[in-house]
Amino acid sequence: MFDEYQINGLFDEMFEKPGTPRPHYARLHQRVCDLGMTALQHRSKMADVCFRNQGVTFTVYKDALGVEKIFPFDLMPRIIPAEEWETIEKGLIQRLTALNLFCHDIYHQQHILRERIMDPQLVYNARMFRRQMLGINVPRGIYVTICGTDLIRDQHGEYLVLEDNCRTPSGVSYVLENRAIMKRVFPSVFQAAHVRPIEDYPHNLLRCLKFLAPHDQADPCIVVLTPGMHNSAYYEHSFLARQMGLELVEGRDLLVDDNYVYMRTTAGMRRVDVIYRRIDDDFIDPLCFRPDSLLGVAGLMNAYRMGRVALANAVGVGVADDKAIYPYVPEMIRLYLKQEPILKNVQTYICARPDECAYVLEHLHELVVKSTNEAGGYGMLMGHQASQAEREEFAVKIKADPRNFIAQPVIELSQHPSMIGESIEGRRIDLRPYILCGQNISVMPGGLTRVALKRGSLVVNSSQGGGSKDTWVLEAQTS
C-alpha cells in the first residue's frame, strides 16, 4: 500500500520516516492497509457520486455563466492531535481579537497610525479601506464575525499563518459535507478515532448573527444575502441558509425604505434586522460603491450607518485582508493585547517599501509574489517555477504599482498521503480553520484542509485544481 510512498524530504503529516506512521496516524494507517486499494477506490467513487447527486459544487468562471464543478474530495483524512490543536486554537482566538480591535481602531482613533507602527499611506491606499466607515459604530463593536485564517506548515512542521480572510471566507460547507460523507463511507474508522464533532457550526454561526441584531429584538429577522446562483460559492450560501433555517435572499429581494431594510414576501414587505452577506463591499450598495452593481441593495449603507440593520461581516473589514497589512498583525497583537503572537506569520516583503521592493526584484526566482488584493490563487507568481519571461513580465507589473504587491519566500508546505488514481502519493496541504466571533470567540475544531492534487504544486485553491479532505481534530485523552 505505502511501499512506493515518497516523503520527498518534506514534512509529512502521516509519516515520521518511511514506513513509520506518527502515533496519531497509526490506527488510520493500519486500517487503510487492511482495506486495500480496491476497497478504498470503491469508497472514493461512492463519495464522488454522493457529491455530484447532492449538487455539492462550485463554479469556475470560464465563460459568461461559468461551469459547475465538484470540489475533488480526497478520502484520506488529515489528523491533528489534541495538544497541537490547543495551540492553534489559542493563536487563532488571539489573532481574531486583535483583528477586530484593529478594524475598530482604523475606523476610529487610529492609534496604530498615531503611534507610527504603521505607515498611514499603507492603510489609505488599501483598496479595501472604506472611508465611508470612518466614525461609524458597528453593532456590538464586532467587525469580523466570521474569519477563515489560512495556516500552512513549513518543512519543520511549524504552523504559520499565510493569510486572514476577513471578508467572506468560503469553504465551510465543504467541511461539513466532507465530514458527513466521511462518516457515511468510513464509519468504522471514524468511530474508532474519537474525532471532535463540527456539526454544531451552523448553530454557532446563527447565534453570532443573532447577537448582532439591533436593539433587543426577541425574534430578529436574519437573512443570508447571496449574489445569486452563478456565484462560485452559491452552493455554500444555500447550504448555510438551509442549515440555519434562514431565508436566502438576493439583492433584488431586498429594498430600503425610510432607512429600514425589507424583503419582498408573498405577504408584503418584511423588515430585515441582520444580513449575513456573501457579497463584497464593492457590490453591496450601488448608491455608495459601484453604481453598476445589480447584486446589491440601493440605500443599504444608509440603513447600516443608522444602525437599523446589521451586516456580517462589517463593511470595510477588507482592509485587514490586504496582504501588505497582514505583516503587521503581530504588531497589532502587541499593541492592542500586550501579548506576544502565538502563531507566526510568514516572512513578507512589502513592495511599497523601496528597499524591500529592490530586494524582491533581485530575488524573484526564489520568492512567491502575490497581488495584495487578489484571492483564489489568481494574480500570483511562483518565482522558482516561473520562466524567465514570466518573471520579467511580473517585474514590470511590480515596478508599475509596488503598493499592489508583496513577496514571501517559498515555503515547502507539508505533504499528506492522498489518493491519486490507483496509488497513494504525497501532496501539499494547507488548513483553513473557521473562527466565529459573537459573545465570545470560538474556533471550529478542524476546518478545511485543501490539497494541491497536482504533483509538486504548492497552490491548493479550488480554482487552481485543488481538492479537499476531512480534517480530524482528536479529543484530548482523559486518562
Add this chain to the structure above:
Amino acid sequence: MSSANGNGPPLINPSLRGGRTLLARVADASFWMSRYMERAEHIARILMISNDVLTGTGDLDRAFALEVAGDVLRITQRDHMFPALTPAGRPASQVMAAVARYMTLDEDNPNSLIHCMAKARENARGIRESISAEMWEQINTFYWSIKSDDARARFEDVPQEFYRQFMMGSFLFQGLADQTMDHGQVWLFIQLSKYIERVDMTCRILMAKFSTLSRVDSSLEPSLRTIQWMAVLRTCCSIEAYRRGNIGELEPSRVANFIIFDASFPRSIHYCVKQALASVDQIRAGLSADAGREAQRRLGRLFAEVQYSQIAGDTFETLLEFLSATRAGMAEAAAAVQEQWFMRAIDPNGWRSWSTSAP
C-alpha cells in the same frame, strides 16, 4: 411613505414579525420548477403514445403518420417546425422519429424535454434551501442522468424507456414533495402550478386531438378508430379510470366528458381546477394581506364554469369553444398569481429613486 412610480404605497406589512414568510422570488421559482416538471411529464407521455401508435400502424399510411406527428407539434406549440421536420421524401417511419428527436434532446427547443428539465432544475437550484434535500437530489440526479454522455444513445436505443423515466421522474418529484417537505406556502405553490399546467396541457391535447380526429374520424377503419380514441385517453393518462366507468363504450363524447368533467379523477379538468382553487384559498388563508384575491376570483369563476357546464349538442365546435375558454381562464388566473404574489411588477429603479431622498 411615498412612491415615485405612482403605483400607490408599497405593501409594508408590520405584522410580519416572527413566524414564517415566503420570499416572492422563492414562490416564483417553486411555481416554475413544478410547472416545468409537470410539462415534461405531459410531453414525455405525448411522445410515448404517439410513438407507440405509429409503431403499430404508421408504416401503413404516411398521411396518418403526418397527422400524428403534426399533433405533437401543435400541442407543444412548435407547429412552425412541421415543414422542416417532415420534408417530402422522408418515409413515414422516419417522420415521428425526427419530431421525437426534436422534442426530446434539442436544447434550442423551449418545449423539449431536456429544456424543461434544465429549467426545472435551474429553478430548484435557486431555492434549494426552501425545498427538501430529497427533492433537490432527485431533480439534480435526474438532470445529470439526461445530460450524461450516453443519454442520446439511450434515447435512440429505446425511446419508450427514456420517456418512461421522465414520467416516473415527475411522479417521484411530486411524491417527494408530498412526503418530505412542509405543506406550507412553497408546497402550495408547487401544487397550484402543477394543476395549472395540467389543465393547460390537457386542454391543448384535447383540442389538437379532437380537431384532427373530427376531420378523419369517418374515414378511419374501425380498429384504427378505436386505437385513436384510446390514444387520446392514454395521452391524458386516463384510460384505466375511463374504462372502469364506461364499460365497453368508446365514444368521443364520453371520452371528452370524462376527461373534462369527472369529479374525482386527478387528471380531469374539473378536479385540477378545483385543486388549483383550493391551493389559492390556502395560500391566502396563510397570509394576512389582501394579495391573491384576483387569482382566487378568476379560479372560482372558472371552477363554476366547469362544475355547472355541459357540452351541449355533442358537436366538436362547442367542445373546442369550451376548451379554448377554459384555457384562457386558466391563463388569466396564472397571470394574476404571478402579478400579485411574485411582485414582479415592482420596479427596483422606482424604489431606488425615492429611497435616496430619505434623510
